[in-house]
Amino acid sequence: MTDHATTARPGAAPALPAPVPDPPGSATAPAPDPHPAPAPPGQTAEQVRDRLVRGAQLAVLLVGVTTQLTSCLPQLLANRDRFGAWWTEVVGFVVLAGVAATIATRLLRSRPMSRPLAFTLCGLCVAAAALASIPIPARLLLVADDWSFGIAGWYILAILLRTRMRTIAAVFAIHALVTVVEVLLKGVPDRYVTVQMGMVAVSVFGLELAVALLAVVLHRTAADAGEAAEREERTRTAEEIAEATHRDHRARYTRLLDTTVPLLTGLAYGALDPSDETVRRRAAVETARMRQLFAETDDVSDPLLHELRAGIDVAERQGVSVQLAVRGEIRPVPQPVRQELVETAAAVLASARTTARATVVRTPAAIRVSVLADAPAEGAAAVDAQRRSRTETTTTTKNGKLWVEAVWRTKSP
């Protein structure tokens, strides 16, 4: 006969955190929670990269705007009566100015551009450049009289600096292609003019692509800088945890005086009978507490594990052999969450008959504490009955095994 049931229980709705077992009259003031939810790894790197690339984008935009005002604007005015249909140049100029304004607003407000918007703006740049060059005769395309060619490239670069080099090159290729088509439609000029055009195109794109390459280097530097910042952050967190644990340690040491000392005095003066079951249970609990306290002098930075070990200790005292396996780096866990995780595990450990396997898996996305024990299936009900607001539990029973996992998710899956 096998009975199996698998239930996933998200934390019970807005329940208050279960009361903390600390006596309220504790001598020391409650320490501020030393374990704030950590930023997921990689986030710092992301932020650093964001700031660096944003700066580069602003710089490129500034180059573009300066070029448009100091070089393109005078040329536009000079072209007024030269080629006819001057309005197309004006429209092109205004559109490009509009694109620049859009980029500037986005960058200054630190609002990232969606891909569709970015590509629309690039399309506008190419179109505006083409429009502005319509009245210009083929032999003057790309040279100074055709002011719109280079400026469009700068704005495209400012928009796409965040994307991969390949994307930037592709948009530049489209821009170049449009110009080539325009030259073909207007009639290919003399060979020396064409060569000159090619040289202008190469120098303009060359400069712009060089800047794009710099951005690639910037990306890499940003990743390194981010990693360094994260390392530093981890060290700081570890230091803070150590200090908070030390405070907690002293508080608990003081508390021992209230519980252990009366027990010892009771035993010493014969007021308590060692053969009494309750006295023995009390002694076991006190030993577990003291052991935990002594162990913490070795490794103070892993409160979750230490609290779990206390539960394991109690189970071992009842003759259960417990295997503990831990994976993943130490991560700060807020005290209430820790309490829920440990209480769930302790409940299963307490109901184990002979063997249990406790595991802790810590990843950036979640902390999972699991206990598998040869425990009666009724144990599942007891676990489910516990109030939780921060963690989720999953219970599975099969072939006389009870397996409960408590998960604290720091990132949605």
Added chain:
Amino acid sequence: MADEITVTVVDDHPAMLVGIEQWYADAPEPVRVVAGGATSKTAWLPPGDTADVVVFDLQLAGQAAPALGELRRLVDAGRNVIVYTMRDDEQTALTCLDLGAVTFLTKTEGADHLVSATLAAARDRPYTPPALAGALSANTNSDRPKLSTREEEVLVEWFQSESRDLVAERLGLSPKTVTTYLDRVRLKYANAGRPARSKAALVARAIQDGLISVDDL
């Protein structure tokens, strides 16, 4: 005789050698320990040099650091090495896997896992014991292969429960599917990092077995 799997055991505890031989005696397929010794020399000299599988203790007597260099040399010589160690930390497990060990077993994992791992290693098939699964699931290295959500779940739960049946029960899969997920994860790792003959053999065998297709790579 041709189907017999031969094993060289490198472990500095004589009791371990005897125990391992005993475990192999009860294996579902014939497995014979051809050589056993306290140093990696055993695996380089006859009769240990031709064994199909090397069971290798990382922590050998008189050495403070794990014998990763020795492991690398054995892997580079094309040997199928099962790392079998007291060390229970994930970084060691991941390093061994990257060096090209076919699998990583901790000594708390008993006979079943060692025998299964040996049978799998001799045939270039993947085997992921729970301790290794735990290490893979907690791996945060930037070069970690990309795993599907289901693969991540199977890894964690296999580590937690050490039971395919329980994982299958919890995820609503068949035990065989659980194994397939574990194997696929192992192959993703075989396909990453430092190249080694053992890794290539795992991948090639998996393609033959239809576990993955060339397109998956």
